[in-house]
Amino acid sequence: MVFDKGGQGMSTTNRAVVLLSGGLDSATALAIAANEGFEIHALTVNYGQRHAVELEAARRVARAYSVARHLEIAIDLRAFGASALTASIDVPKDRPEDVMAQGIPITYVPARNTVMLSLALAWAETLSVFDIFIGVNCVDYSGYPDCRPEYLRAFETLANLATRAGVENQGRFTVHAPLILLSKEQIIERGRALGVDYGLTHTCYDPTSHGLACGRCDACAIRLAAFARLGLRDPAAYVDSV
Amino acid sequence: MVFDKGGQGMSTTNRAVVLLSGGLDSATALAIAANEGFEIHALTVNYGQRHAVELEAARRVARAYSVARHLEIAIDLRAFGASALTASIDVPKDRPEDVMAQGIPITYVPARNTVMLSLALAWAETLSVFDIFIGVNCVDYSGYPDCRPEYLRAFETLANLATRAGVENQGRFTVHAPLILLSKEQIIERGRALGVDYGLTHTCYDPTSHGLACGRCDACAIRLAAFARLGLRDPAAYVDSV
Numbered sequence: 001m002v003f004d005k006g007g008q009g010m011s012t013t014n015r016a017v018v019l020l021s022g023g024l025d026s027a028t029a030l031a032i033a034a035n036e037g038f039e040i041h042a043l044t045v046n047y048g049q050r051h052a053v054e055l056e057a058a059r060r061v062a063r064a065y066s067v068a069r070h071l072e073i074a075i076d077l078r079a080f081g082a083s084a085l086t087a088s089i090d091v092p093k094d095r096p097e098d099v100m101a102q103g104i105p106i107t108y109v110p111a112r113n114t115v116m117l118s119l120a121l122a123w124a125e126t127l128s129v130f131d132i133f134i135g136v137n138c139v140d141y142s143g144y145p146d147c148r149p150e151y152l153r154a155f156e157t158l159a160n161l162a163t164r165a166g167v168e169n170q171g172r173f174t175v176h177a178p179l180i181l182l183s184k185e186q187i188i189e190r191g192r193a194l195g196v197d198y199g200l201t202h203t204c205y206d207p208t209s210h211g212l213a214c215g216r217c218d219a220c221a222i223r224l225a226a227f228a229r230l231g232l233r234d235p236a237a238y239v240d241s242v
Numbered sequence: 243m244v245f246d247k248g249g250q251g252m253s254t255t256n257r258a259v260v261l262l263s264g265g266l267d268s269a270t271a272l273a274i275a276a277n278e279g280f281e282i283h284a285l286t287v288n289y290g291q292r293h294a295v296e297l298e299a300a301r302r303v304a305r306a307y308s309v310a311r312h313l314e315i316a317i318d319l320r321a322f323g324a325s326a327l328t329a330s331i332d333v334p335k336d337r338p339e340d341v342m343a344q345g346i347p348i349t350y351v352p353a354r355n356t357v358m359l360s361l362a363l364a365w366a367e368t369l370s371v372f373d374i375f376i377g378v379n380c381v382d383y384s385g386y387p388d389c390r391p392e393y394l395r396a397f398e399t400l401a402n403l404a405t406r407a408g409v410e411n412q413g414r415f416t417v418h419a420p421l422i423l424l425s426k427e428q429i430i431e432r433g434r435a436l437g438v439d440y441g442l443t444h445t446c447y448d449p450t451s452h453g454l455a456c457g458r459c460d461a462c463a464i465r466l467a468a469f470a471r472l473g474l475r476d477p478a479a480y481v482d483s484v
Contacts, residue, residue, distance in 0.1 A: 075317040075361075080368045111364035114404045118360040119317075122353035126322045151403040158400050161393040162356045 002176045015039040015068070016131040016176070017124040019116055022057030024223060025179055027201045028191035029135030030065060032178045035194050038131060040067040043123055045116050048078040053211040057202035064200055073119060080110065113146035117155050117175070125165045130172040132159075137179040137187065152177050184226035199235035213238045244418045257281040257310070258373040258418070259366040261358055264299030266465060267421055269443045270433035271377030272307060274420045277436050280373060282309040285365055287358050289351070290320040295453040299444035306442055315361060319351060355388035359397050359417070367407045372414040374401075379421040379429065394419050426468035441477035455480045 016038035018030045034040055042065075044058040055072065062070035113136065120132045136147040145151060152175050159173040160166035166173050179187050191198065203223045204213035213220050215238045227234040258280035260272045276282055284307075286300040297314065304312035355378065362374045378389040387393060394417050401415040402408035408415050421429050433440065445465045446455035455462050457480045469476040 071321060073318065073321050076315065077364060079313060079315050080365045110367035110406075111360055111401075111404055114360045114400065115357075115364055118353055118356040122319060122351075122357055123322045125352035145406055145409045146404045148403070151400070154396070154400040154403050158356065158393070158396040159353075161390070161396050162353055162388045164352075164387055167387045 002174055002178070014131060015041060015127065015129045016133055017041045017043055017120045017127070017129050018067075018133040019120050019135065020044050020058045020061060020070070021135075022054040022059075022061060022201060023135070023203050023219075024184075024191070024198055024201045025135035025137060025187060026058075027061045027135075027196055027198070028187050028194075029133045029176075029178055030061060030067075031191055031194040031196045033131075033133045033176070034065055038133075040065060041123070041127060041129065042067045042070045043120050044070065044072045045119055046072055046074045047112065047115070048076040053207050054202050056211065057200060060200040064197060071123065075115070075119075077110075077112070077115070111146070113144075113151075114155070117159075121159050121163065121173070124173070125163045128165065130165065130169065131174050131176060133176045133178070135179050136177055137182055137184075139181060139183050147180070149177070149180055152180070184222055185230050188226055188230060188232070197235070199237075201236065203236065208239060211237070215239060244416055244420070256373060257283060257369065257371045258375055259283045259285055259362045259369070259371050260309075260375040261362050261377065262286050262300045262303060262312070263377075264296040264301075264303060264443060265377070265445050265461075266426075266433070266440055266443045267377035267379060267429060268300075269303045269377075269438055269440070270429050270436075271375045271418075271420055272303060272309075273433055273436040273438045275373075275375045275418065276307055280375075282307060283365070283369060283371065284309045284312045285362050286312065286314045287361055288314055288316045289354065289357070290318040295446075295449050296444050298453065299442060302442040306439060313365065317357070317361075319354070319357070322352065353388070355386075355393075356397070359401075363401050363405065363415070366415070367405045370407065372407065372411065373416050373418060375418045375420070377421050378419055379424055379426075381423060381425050389422070391419070391422055394422070426464055427472050430468055430472060430474070439477070441479075443478065445478065450481060453479070457481060 016033050018033050018040050020026045020030055020042040042062045124132055138147045156175040160171040203219045205217040205219045206214045213236055224234055258275050260275050260282050262268045262272055262284040284304045366374055380389045398417045402413040445461045447459040447461045448456045455478055
């Protein structure tokens with residue numbers, strides 16, 4: 001597993017599958033993969049999320065980076081019920097410090113990263129690609145069990161046991177989680193250094209029908225607080241009242 | 243991880259998620275779970291397989307066992323390309339001993355069991371269920387890397403790291419693979435002892451448009467050979483020429 005290479009560029013022409021939600025984190029992870037010299041195969045999973053406007057953001061980011069391919073795949077996790085992100089539970093509007101004090105948040109989607117990484121692995125094996133990037137981080141938001149380093153290491157082990165490519169290439173599958181130890185401010189600073197346009201990204205769990213961010217859900221609150229601490233204006237579009 | 247309990251019944255009212263393809267193996271795994279006293283929540287993943295007649299078989303098996311719930315979820319793995327089962331590559335018609343000598347077969351679907359187990363895990367967590375049954379076996383057909391005990395153990399480890407339920411319940415997720423060390427004959431004998439009607443199941447990789455099994459693909463060949471070695475007639479419907 002690879003955490004963060006600290007900005008070193010690579011000269012390889014390796015290819016990588018990058019999970020791209022359209023949010024701030026995955027856009028930054030994609031920029032890091034591109035900066036490391038990987039040809040990007042971006043995978044967006046439409047899992048029936050309420051914030052489908054994220055999918056538009058993913059398309060904008062993929063276009064901005066001229067990725068080799070952007071594949072969208074649909075799976076309706078709403079069939080399983082649960083979670084404020086896929087079912088009709090109210091999205092909490094607490095302050096981020098309150099959210100983080102509550103343990104695993106209601107917006108947690110059961111096994112979401114496992115489903116996403118499994119799909120990334122399936123595509124990677126088909127492409128003979130061994131590098132998978134995911135923009136999780138565990139510092140700002142430690143409530144999700146599937147954002148922890150030990151989880152990602154376990155997935156990497158699984159990937160190399162699960163696949164013909166892993167078996168025949170002796171454990172070459174690598175899960176890259178370059179943001180995992182970064183704070184939200186550090187992620188934004190890193191992305192800005194790489195030229196990421198965060199105006200393309202979408203983070204809000206509860207956007208308006210026109211795709212404006214609410215500015216109040218926990219995801220917005222964490223994002224806005226990070227930009228504020230950096231003395232920067234968040235270029236994303238928010239509702240007027242924010 | 244639990245391999246085989248040798249037919250002991252259990253008196254619990256625990257619930258289990260059972261992956262049900264509609265084939266001989268998954269029907270047997272479901273019967274074993276029911277015999278162990280689990281209330282069955284059957285999950286059928288429609289991954290764009292050519293043999294959609296399997297889905298009908300899954301429904302027949304679920305009805306026969308009066309499962310508590312049978313959920314079908316669609317994900318189009320054809321988007322990733324590859325594999326004779328999801329793309330338009332010819333299904334091999336070799337004798338099973340030849341097929342097994344060739345290593346990992348062309349009918350291998352990249353990361354299929356990982357995707358399926360991830361979905362089973364997502365549903366299980368939503369239901370507060372900790373037992374997942376999968377009808378894989380590695381004796382008759384060792385070419386698939388994601389049918390090996392070490393793979394299933396790695397998934398169990400992952401499941402307990404990936405989920406709120408796993409974290410909060412200290413590793414209670416259990417992957418049951420009761421067929422993993424059985425030969426195809428042993429699976430059939432076990433199922434018959436539990437009253438499984440194999441006429442309900444569908445195994446063929448290349449059925450006719452009316453759902454008749456071809457009798458010649460590797461899956462049919464292995465199944466027919468096992469019934470023959472047991473001196474039994476396979477009750478499934480085959481094309482006349484078989």
